[in-house]
Amino acid sequence: MTDASQSQFVALSGGVGGAKLALGLAEVLAPEQLTIVANTGDDFEHLGFCISPDLDTVLYTLAGWNNTAQGWGQEGESWQFLDALGRLSGETWFSLGDRDLATHVVRTNLLKQGHSLSEVIAYLAEKMNIRHSVVPMTDDRVSTRVNLQSGGSLSFQHYFVRDRCEPVVSGFEFEGIDTAQPSAGFIAAVDRADAVIVCPSNPFVSVAPVLSLPGIQDQLADRPVVVVSNIVGGQALKGPAAKMMDELGMPTTALGVARHYRERYGELFDGFVLDRQDAAMEAEVQALGYSTIVTNTVMLTLQDKTELARQVLDFTARL
Ligand code: FO1
Numbered sequence: 001m002t003d004a005s006q007s008q009f010v011a012l013s014g015g016v017g018g019a020k021l022a023l024g025l026a027e028v029l030a031p032e033q034l035t036i037v038a039n040t041g042d043d044f045e046h047l048g049f050c051i052s053p054d055l056d057t058v059l060y061t062l063a064g065w066n067n068t069a070q071g072w073g074q075e076g077e078s079w080q081f082l083d084a085l086g087r088l089s090g091e092t093w094f095s096l097g098d099r100d101l102a103t104h105v106v107r108t109n110l111l112k113q114g115h116s117l118s119e120v121i122a123y124l125a126e127k128m129n130i131r132h133s134v135v136p137m138t139d140d141r142v143s144t145r146v147n148l149q150s151g152g153s154l155s156f157q158h159y160f161v162r163d164r165c166e167p168v169v170s171g172f173e174f175e176g177i178d179t180a181q182p183s184a185g186f187i188a189a190v191d192r193a194d195a196v197i198v199c200p201s202n203p204f205v206s207v208a209p210v211l212s213l214p215g216i217q218d219q220l221a222d223r224p225v226v227v228v229s230n231i232v233g234g235q236a237l238k239g240p241a242a243k244m245m246d247e248l249g250m251p252t253t254a255l256g257v258a259r260h261y262r263e264r265y266g267e268l269f270d271g272f273v274l275d276r277q278d279a280a281m282e283a284e285v286q287a288l289g290y291s292t293i294v295t296n297t298v299m300l301t302l303q304d305k306t307e308l309a310r311q312v313l314d315f316t317a318r319l
């Protein structure tokens with residue numbers, strides 16, 4: 001039997017929802033037991049800065065620097081730079097706060113000097129006194145594109161922020177994914193992992209880029225993998241996941257998420273975590289071949305996050 005205090009875990013995360021569970025896991029696991037791998041498909045270059053939204057959301061959340069009301073960016077933010085930029089008729093559709101800007105300046109300079117994104121994130125994490133490992137899914141450039149039912153496609157941030165997720169989607173592509181390599185930190189963490197936790201993140205634009213990296217699904221295949229539903233009571237707690245599911249012709253339910261993961265990744269996921277509001281779907285999720293637990297997955301307080309983390313960790317031990 002494995003000693004739970006020695007077990008190793010990998011958490012796959014997108015932005016806000018994923019970072020909440022990542023924080024819960026970091027509260028209950030020692031630094032050497034947890035690696036958080038963040039999606040980089042949302043990354044882009046803007047105004048000359050290299051921006052990594054999901055990595056920054058995870059870092060700020062673990063550091064206690066995050067803006068909880070907004071979901072992204074830093075607490076106590078000011079917007080002098082953005083205001084000044086607007087006065088000069090610069091591009092202001094993507095809100096870069098003054099504090100947040102410092103992160104982008106540091107990252108951009110270090111990348112320009114030849115450091116990898118993994119090195120930059122480790123450096124930023126150290127400056128933020130984060131003791132758990134946070135790694136990008138890849139050090140290579142992968143860019144999510146959103147295909148539209150009206151024809152054509154948009155870069156992710158143009159779809160998400162500039163166009164407020166209004167265009168109707170028909171699918172997603174991850175430019176650069178075929179030649180991207182999972183980061184060394186990601187590969188090593190999965191290698192030693194006793195279990196992998198897929199946080200409650202968007203299946204199409206947060207989880208899919210991570211799992212589309214060459215070789216990753218094969219590497220995960222012999223590990224217990226548990227996914228926490230990102231849809232609760234028919235709604236995404238944050239972001240456009242429910243709207244996307246609807247536009248792609250899927251039922252916007254936890255069962256719809258469970259079915260999507262089965263159709264896309266076969267037997268890769270062993271366990272599925274449902275919220276109490278969706279308890280009535282448990283039997284149908286089990287009929288898809290998942291082990292299940294039903295618990296509170298709505299993480300409003302730190303206690304909600306740590307309690308869900310404990311439940312998920314106990315669940316992985318039973319698989
Ligand atoms: N999300 C928004 O909805 N509006 C913004 O203006 C915005 C700015 C922004 C700046 C830095 C950063 O790291 C994230 C930012 N986000 C913003 C969130 C971002 O677009 C993420 O990709 C989403 O949170 C999806 O995970």
